[in-house]
Amino acid sequence: MYLLTYIYKDKEYIGFLDEERKGIIPASRIFLELNIDEPKDMLSLIDIFDNVGSEKIKKALHSCKSEITLNMVKISAPIPYPRRNIFCLGKNYLDHVHEVKNLKNVNADVPKNPIYFSKVAYPAIGHEDFIDSHFPIVKDLDYEVELAVVIGKKCKNVSKEEAESVIFGYTICNDISARDLQQEHIQWHKGKSVDTFTPLGPYIAHKTNISFPPCLEIKSYVNGELRQNSNTNQLIFDIPTIISDLSSCITLYPGDIILTGTPAGVGAGFNPPNYLKQGDVVRCYIENIGELSNAVK
Structure with missing residues (x-):
């Protein structure tokens, strides 16, 4: 199942992709088939998904045609x-740890424990939306393709063995970063949370x-040039570890988003740095999920 939020005739809806991933089956059609009140948005759908059951929803999808x-x-x-700030992992691919060692306030030590920070995304932008460069406030604009984990149920103190059971699904995030703001402010919050x-x-x-834990090709391109090329099996702290560690003292809620780091x-x-410029197009790809493309203005 692939789920999306989309605008059709100037109104926002949620839906499912058909088996060919070329057409959309509106969620309203699925929940009418199930005789259940239609959720108003993706967060509402995630809230009730487990109670309805994935098999029932799959069966309804098979009986409906894309509209x-x-x-x-x-x-x-x-x-x-998102209901809350996005949870983010810093320095979670070994090769990325080494490549950013020359950034001010960043060291090249391999972390012994997950490094967390938070990112405001209110709103997040979608496929083919524009990234505002915020020039001249931001001069060192960077890209980071990341696998995003979407939590499916309220949970705390989740063991590594239980981690998959609390996941709803996965999507792609481009963790756009203002490197100059990151370094000026010592911590990363402002430089990551720009509109x-x-x-x-x-x-x-x-x-x-998606098989668990995910073993997926992850890539980014700038103006068609391959920049990042790795696999999610290269995470220093894998998804079971992240969820178990994060939930040990923080309650996670349906719809929470965790970014797992960038390669x-x-x-x-x-060397020298190759930052984004106005007019650049960044395309992020993760196997079995899709492509996320955005231009800088």
């Missing part, structure tokens, strides 16, 4: 307004689409 083609809609971020700095999507792949190849890792 809208993708070229008829504007794809939004799957969760345009439009969280492209998300294009879809949520339900966890039944080497970011602009800050080049």
Whole structure:
């Protein structure tokens, strides 16, 4: 199952992709088939998903035909307004740890424990939305393709063995970063939370689409040039570890988003740095999820 939020005839809806991933089956059609009140947005759908049951929803999907083609809609971020700040992992690919060692206030030590920070995304932007460069306030604009984990149920003190059971699905995030603001302010929050700095999507792949723990190709391109090229099996702290560690003292809620880190190849890792410019197009790809593309203005 692949789920999305989209705009059709100037109104926002949620829906499912058909088996060919070329058409959309509106969520209203699925929940009518199930004789259940339609959820108003993706967060509401995630809230009730486990109670309805993935098998029932799959069965309803198989009995319905797509009603809208993708070229008829504007794809939004799957969760345009997250309930809370996004949880982020810093320095979670070994090659990325080494490439950013020359950044001010960043060392090259391999972390012994997960490094967390938070990122405001209110709203997150969607596929083919513009990233505002915020020039001249921001001069060192960078990209970071990341696998995003979407939590599916309220949970705390989750063991590594239980981690998959609390996941709803996965999507792609481009963790846009103002490296100059990051370094000026010592911590990363402001430089990560600038408006439009969280492209998300294009879809949520339900966890039944992805083997666990995920072993997926992860890539980014700038103007068609391959910049990042790795696999999510290279995470220093894997997803079971992240969820278990984070939930040991923080309650997680349905719709919470966890960014798992980025591999080497970011602009800050080049010598000299190769930051984004106005007009650049960044395309992020994760196997079995899709592509997320955004231009800088």
